[in-house]
Amino acid sequence: MATIGDVAQEAGVSRSTASYALSGKRPISEDVRRRVLEAAEALAYTPNAGARALATAQTKVLGLLARFHEDEFAPAMMQYILGVTNTARDLGYDTLLVTEADGVRALRRITDSRMVDGVVLMNVAQDDARLPVLRAAPQPGALVGLPDDCSGLDVFDLDFEEAGRVMVDHLHRLGHRELILVSQPEHVVERGGAYVWRLRDAALERARQLGVTLHAVYGESRQPAAGRLLNESLDAHPAATGLLINNEAAVAALPTVAHARGLRVPEDLSVIGRHSADFAATFSLPYSFVESAPDRLGSMAVRQLVRRVESPAARKEPYVVRFISPELVSLGSTAHPRPRSS
Amino acid sequence: MATIGDVAQEAGVSRSTASYALSGKRPISEDVRRRVLEAAEALAYTPNAGARALATAQTKVLGLLARFHEDEFAPAMMQYILGVTNTARDLGYDTLLVTEADGVRALRRITDSRMVDGVVLMNVAQDDARLPVLRAAPQPGALVGLPDDCSGLDVFDLDFEEAGRVMVDHLHRLGHRELILVSQPEHVVERGGAYVWRLRDAALERARQLGVTLHAVYGESRQPAAGRLLNESLDAHPAATGLLINNEAAVAALPTVAHARGLRVPEDLSVIGRHSADFAATFSLPYSFVESAPDRLGSMAVRQLVRRVESPAARKEPYVVRFISPELVSLGSTAHPRPRSS
DNA sequence: CGCGATCATCGAACCGGTTCGACAATCAGG
DNA sequence: CCTGATTGTCGAACCGGTTCGATGATCGCG
Missing domain, CATH: 3.40.50.2300 (Response regulator)
Known part of the structure; x- marks a missing residue:
């Protein structure tokens, strides 16, 4: 697999120049830029995610913690998950899906090890044990479901x-x-x-x-x-x-x-x-x-989460608790009453 | 966040010694080991996933590519996904769930960037465009669903x-x-x-x-x-x-x-x-x-995938195509026939 | 023609782990 | 008591990116 060193060598420039040519973070002359891009193309260069994460302290991955206990309704969960993964991808993020029974341990693992830039928590309970862990984590977090204590986190739920x-x-x-x-x-x-x-x-x-x-x-x-x-x-x-x-x-x-x-x-x-x-x-x-x-809720949570992840300013904004308004969809199963018992 | 350097300093040893004490890959005297472990505990040390991935060329993450088009039945997909994520976790892996519409591009992204150690492909079609990409990838792959050409990949499906x-x-x-x-x-x-x-x-x-x-x-x-x-x-x-x-x-x-x-x-x-x-x-x-x-299929696919990921010997074994036998679960909806049309 | 400003590029350091080879201290054997 | 093997620890290099400061080339201007 080609590294940025290979690309630089192929283009006849230094590694740092190759990096700048690819990222555009410093001005690079037109023909050097072209040579670097061609070399990258020719070698099918793709940056190593681990190396980039190490250097930038960003993984471009979001964590998604979902609970699947007896009472969770799996088909609905699927909709939440799709809302999250699809929106995350649109914003340039992949999603690490964690369904482990021990949510606290799972959350610790993915935040402490810096595998993720932010976390969405699903099926949030009133006194969810994961909340203090998430508040203490260096990454921002968003919740789907309304707990007793919303401090320090963005919360989204149906009204x-x-x-x-x-x-x-x-x-x-x-x-x-x-x-x-x-x-x-x-x-x-x-x-x-x-x-x-x-x-x-x-x-x-x-x-x-x-x-x-x-x-x-x-x-x-x-x-x-x-x-x-x-x-x-x-x-x-x-x-x-x-x-x-x-x-x-x-x-x-x-x-x-x-x-x-x-x-x-x-x-x-x-x-x-x-x-x-x-x-x-x-x-x-x-x-x-x-x-x-559910898909809209998941999508909203991700949007807000990514805002906080990407902007230091957004990270200081007050936390939001946002409800989406329910809509009645009529399929004709209601009518004026007739007494049921004859 | 504590690094292994902090742990080493706290324990009064070098970084390499701290690493060996934690991994056990070289003999370490009892009291040094103890001091290192205590320091790690005290500092709540968790290895940085990116750094470890860079050094070991292993991410401990598996990719899971699922398609969600009009005809995929979402509730069934959830079962597949749970089979994969839960089994992966049991084996020490997290799961990157990708639901992107463009499966080929998604697969390229996660394999080329070395985000994952292996990939499970779901809803595999007969002439699935993702297969050649997966075969060319450096990571092993497992399929759920039977394509025309099974070469180079482990395949699991219902019979x-x-x-x-x-x-x-x-x-x-x-x-x-x-x-x-x-x-x-x-x-x-x-x-x-x-x-x-x-x-x-x-x-x-x-x-x-x-x-x-x-x-x-x-x-x-x-x-x-x-x-x-x-x-x-x-x-x-x-x-x-x-x-x-x-x-x-x-x-x-x-x-x-x-x-x-x-x-x-x-x-x-x-x-x-x-x-x-x-x-x-x-x-x-x-x-x-x-x-x-579906959960059993997902679980089987992951088990085989992890075998190949972890053992160079297993990686050379012939590829398997394994079917699980269907079982008839009787809920009393069959009986001797009576003509339907009177 | 010489000066400073501007521009493009390079070298080196850093992120945080792992691992190899070297070395010092300890031990057993002759 | 000296030697050779063994044990435990250290320093340095490496993985593959990014980024800072420095440097040399080019330019406009007086």
Whole structure:
């Protein structure tokens, strides 16, 4: 493999001149520049990443830490990851994907060893143990997910409060007065998934203001428990005419459950989910939903991260906490209510 | 950040001694070793990855190139990726995930710059343009997916022929004599997804041998086209009693389609899918399936890759083409046939 | 024609590790 | 007690880039 020394020799100049000719950081005469570029081309020269990292203290690599525990919804994770990797590449960065169970150790490894210029943390929990480590690291960091303490880091998340309100408002406007909200299991919340509560609490609050009855239930985000949860909830609240689902697995289970119970959507039951557009498209789910845009969130996090990485000025700016507004995508699964129980 | 020079100074030895004490590559007296280790601990020393890569010509990073075009099924990709990243970490490697559209350029970048010690290529097409680049690269490579030319690379894939035969055999044994096989769209095949044909051809061949009628149809792997395809196929072949589905989107669409047509599974129609166990579990799909194990494939590819990376002897071994055997996971969606059309 | 300013290039040092060969100290054997 | 082998440590070189300061050539100007 050709080094910059080979290129310099081939062009008949010194190594430093070759370097300047390639980087353009100092004026170089036109014919020397041309000779160097031709030599580099001829030798198929590519700078050694390790050497460059050592010299410049920059790796042009971003770290992406994702958690994959029982309750993480893998298809959604894929969207986040694509948002991050594609945006990073557009900005000139590669992405080191770390899925190790021990996130703290993984984070220490990639930051202390200077493998990465910055880090995106996904599935951030309220009291995430990785946060103090990231704050102490020399590289800047961005979060996807809202922790209790946002200091020292840029934070990006869906506006779950607004999502809850949008769902309730929509069905209230159609005339519904009794709703069921299906959330993720409580142990997701206990592990730090406060977003489940943020949506639920905002929905409950809005329902109270509007005089709507809202039954909040929780359940597993795996099958077949998610289907069972739906059945039990519908049994327990026979007068409910609308179903709000903040739980992908439960959305996926609904067609089968509805079929088995002989329920038509939206004639017998209005339904709104909360998930990504990709999820809906891939699985042929004909339910309206409040869109979470995981790829957009990942993309935003990377943009801000790279800003801080590349500009010393940006590194001193105040940290941001930015929410993206949920949008209701209507697929016709909501209508004016008809009493469910005959 | 502490360097090995700081550690050496703190321990009162030379840099080289510190290095040997930490690596154990030369005998070091007990108390010097102890002093060095204590100094490293006290200073929270972590070797600089770039410097180490430069000195050792090893990065301890593997490249993972995944394609995400219209027809790639993102949830399945996630499983592949997890199989790769988790196994890589177990073996001491981090993973650089590249999802760039221009795979050839991406591959050149990460191999020429020596960012990675080896490369796993996913979604390998028959005449994949990345293959010649990878063969010419100094790093070893492993493929997930079977191309026309396997030379110079280790190849891992599901045994799609066997998968096709297993599906046909199973329904034949139950007494079915007319089946429909739903495959992925033809343009997937044109772009190099020969596995679609491998399964189909083996299924057709086995069907012929057994005297079973098999209608092979193709369709989009997106919604709602996948559902439409199912409807059209069932309309076109009313006497078929069994459905084989090598198309995740079509599997996902089936509950809705079956519901709409008033078809009961397995009473009216026996169904076998071809996808991962994770897919079935996540989406509550109560259909028996021939399991493709994406995580296992990714894991196998990495193991072999790392063997070649780490052992010069292994690098000279003949290249392998290894298929994993499909297993039929029964979820009760097959039964003895009853004529569908009354 | 001589002066200083400008421009292009070079040599050397540095980034932070690893590794080779040399050397001093210790040890066992004759 | 001297020798030769063994053990532990050190200094220097190297990996392949980047960058600073210096130097020589060229130029315009008085």
